[in-house]
Amino acid sequence: MTVQDVRSFNRFYTNVIGALDYGRHLYAPYTLTESRVLYELAHAPADAADLRARLHLDAGYLTRILNGFEENGLIERSPSDTDGRRRRVALTGRGREAAALLDARARESVGALLDTVRAEDRPRLAEAMRTVRRILGDGPAPRPEDVVLREPAPGDLGWIVQRNAALYAAEYGWNADYEALVARIVADHAADHDPRRERVWIAELDGRPVGCVMCVADGTPGAARLRLLLVEPDARGLRIGDRLVGAVVDFAREAGYREVVLWTNDVLGAARRIYQRYGFVLVAEKPHRSFGQDLTGQDWRLDLHATPGGRRGVVGGGAG
Structure with a gap:
């Protein structure tokens, strides 16, 4: 050059x-x-x-x-x-x-x-931009305030499915059964949801998605369900998981829900610590064979009436 x-x-x-x-x-x-x-x-x-x-x-x-x-x-x-x-x-x-x-x-x-720009060329363009920034020096490391939580844009729901499948396969050895489960959750939300009571958040850093979470109505009256909490490995340590969980708790409270529930697995320790900081309580756990692994599933619950404000304190949370 x-x-x-x-x-x-x-x-x-x-x-x-x-x-x-x-x-x-x-x-x-x-x-x-x-x-x-x-x-x-x-x-x-x-x-x-x-x-x-x-x-x-x-x-x-x-x-x-x-x-x-x-x-x-x-x-x-x-x-x-x-x-x-x-x-x-x-x-x-x-x-x-x-x-x-x-x-x-x-x-x-x-x-x-x-x-x-053609869709198939966009990943190469994004990686080229990141390469230039890495080689020439991008100044100080990313800060928590550099991360923006936003509504999903076209393509983001597909990103949620792809990244969940890829990350859980790489980090925990989960098979395609998990990808199928995430795809069904995302497809159900895209096909029919009430925006006043259900929402998806994308965490964005430097113009790219680095995390996500969903809040959906649960089958139990008055209950919201937190689902698909995820943070990209290279963006962990910026309190993104904490902010995503906080967004769900705040939204659920404003939407009039009585409680927030979630399902996760005991191997996902970082996510569980966030849930505990917000006041979630473990109410049940049970061994199961899913996604090609022997796991222990856990049900957690947050009583919104008993917690007037969540504690703000990185991170996969499972399908939820």
């Missing part, structure tokens, strides 16, 4: 980014840097020093941006909880609305770009 190769790629990619912002509407009325500051604050409040280090910005330039945001009612500043010399910066309601609008525009533009 030569210097010219890198410069040529830079020119090409700059043109691609420019095409995404055709007409200059993507970031309006903000600059690209201002939009990036809003993005960072939307994912976690921070003080100015942290923002400056994270974004490699000149201190004076960042101060001007934050002063403008404050004048326009986008942020509020308060003393830091840990260092009285620092000021905590957080988005206001208006700031969150602005950040959400910019995020929606970006997703729409990138989605339009990906529409031009």
